Amino acid sequence: MLSRKAWVFISLLCITAISVFSKSSWILSVYHDSFPPQNASLCGCDKCLKEYDPWFSELMNASPEPFLAMKSNISQDTFTWWKGIQFEKRSFSYYNTTVERIFQVFPPSPDFAESSPDHCRTCAVVGNSGNLNGSRYGPLIDFHEIVIRMNHEKKIYIWLKANKDLVMILSPAFMKYVHFVWLKNKGHYPSTGFLTLILSMHMCDEVSVFGFGADRAGNWNHYYEILKNQRLRTGNHHGNLEYELIQELYQRQKISFFRGW
Numbered sequence: 001m002l003s004r005k006a007w008v009f010i011s012l013l014c015i016t017a018i019s020v021f022s023k024s025s026w027i028l029s030v031y032h033d034s035f036p037p038q039n040a041s042l043c044g045c046d047k048c049l050k051e052y053d054p055w056f057s058e059l060m061n062a063s064p065e066p067f068l069a070m071k072s073n074i075s076q077d078t079f080t081w082w083k084g085i086q087f088e089k090r091s092f093s094y095y096n097t098t099v100e101r102i103f104q105v106f107p108p109s110p111d112f113a114e115s116s117p118d119h120c121r122t123c124a125v126v127g128n129s130g131n132l133n134g135s136r137y138g139p140l141i142d143f144h145e146i147v148i149r150m151n152h153e154k155k156i157y158i159w160l161k162a163n164k165d166l167v168m169i170l171s172p173a174f175m176k177y178v179h180f181v182w183l184k185n186k187g188h189y190p191s192t193g194f195l196t197l198i199l200s201m202h203m204c205d206e207v208s209v210f211g212f213g214a215d216r217a218g219n220w221n222h223y224y225e226i227l228k229n230q231r232l233r234t235g236n237h238h239g240n241l242e243y244e245l246i247q248e249l250y251q252r253q254k255i256s257f258f259r260g261w
């Protein structure tokens with residue numbers, strides 16, 4: 001088993017603690033990032049998320065592998081960016097050693113089936129916005145094959161107890177990609193919710209989004225924080241820009257968006 005210190009680092013490494021529930025099994029993603037400019041049976045849904053759209057496909061094509069594998073290499077640039085959003089400042093070699101140790105415990109490469117014309121993989125991405133309260137979306141959310149939720153890193157222990165073979169770690173390169181490519185380097189780093197939404201579009205054929213954005217009164221107070229640094233409590237996530245992108249994805253029919261009010 002890893003020492004306590006290593007566990008703490010894991011939770012920092014997984015600053016985005018994301019759980020993915022599937023009715024039959026847990027599924028996580030390796031994907032092939034090609035979105036050809038034709039739309040022949042990319043998946044088994046009526047409309048596949050990965051159908052070509054100039055704006056969308058360009059953003060998606062720029063993505064690295066979303067999940068870390070034992071053999072993943074991250075560049076010095078990526079490490080430096082990622083270190084900038086961590087609470088604990090450690091060296092690249094400490095990171096490398098930790099990643100090595102992590103993959104002695106967790107599966108060395110993510111296990112995920114690609115999209116296929118035989119299957120329509122539907123996902124619900126459930127954010128933490130207060131606008132979920134009283135929305136009665138429960139049954140609708142459960143209707144999806146995969147439910148993706150975000151949680152505080154504290155709770156990662158509880159998930160780990162569930163089954164370590166189901167743990168996958170988001171790559172720092174993917175986080176950096178979301179920040180630079182989607183958010184054009186605005187704000188300090190992407191919110192966990194937004195990261196998860198972009199991740200889901202790489203994993204799923206159809207994405208429904210719940211619990212994102214402001215509540216009826218315009219409050220963003222339930223958005224999750226990545227860091228526990230008081231100084232960084234507000235203003236880092238560029239919530240409006242993220243929300244505009246969600247609207248754009250909705251208008252282009254890439255996602256369904258359930259606003260909750």
Ligand SMILES: *[C@@H]1O[C@H](CO)[C@@H](O)[C@H](O)[C@H]1NC(C)=O
Nearest residue numbers: 037038039040051052053054
């Ligand atoms: C393929 O996608 C293009 C652009 O979205 C659309 O105009 C066209 O009708 C689609 N073709 C088929 C066969 O669905």
Ligand SMILES: *[C@@H]1O[C@H](CO)[C@@H](O)[C@H](O)[C@H]1NC(C)=O
Nearest residue numbers: 065069070071072073074075
């Ligand atoms: C990681 O780096 C090694 C050595 O430079 C290289 O052989 C390997 O192909 C790289 N792996 C990936 C996934 O880029």
Ligand SMILES: *[C@@H]1O[C@H](CO)[C@@H](O)[C@H](O)[C@H]1NC(C)=O
Nearest residue numbers: 072073074075092093094096
């Ligand atoms: C950490 O690993 C990467 C490859 O993933 C390598 O390029 C880098 O030099 C290593 N850094 C240190 C300090 O060991």
Ligand SMILES: *[C@@H]1O[C@H](CO)[C@@H](O)[C@H](O)[C@H]1NC(C)=O
Nearest residue numbers: 129130131132133134135222
């Ligand atoms: C959810 O809404 C109910 C009814 O309006 C309210 O009593 C409760 O405090 C709300 N819960 C949260 C966590 O905001």
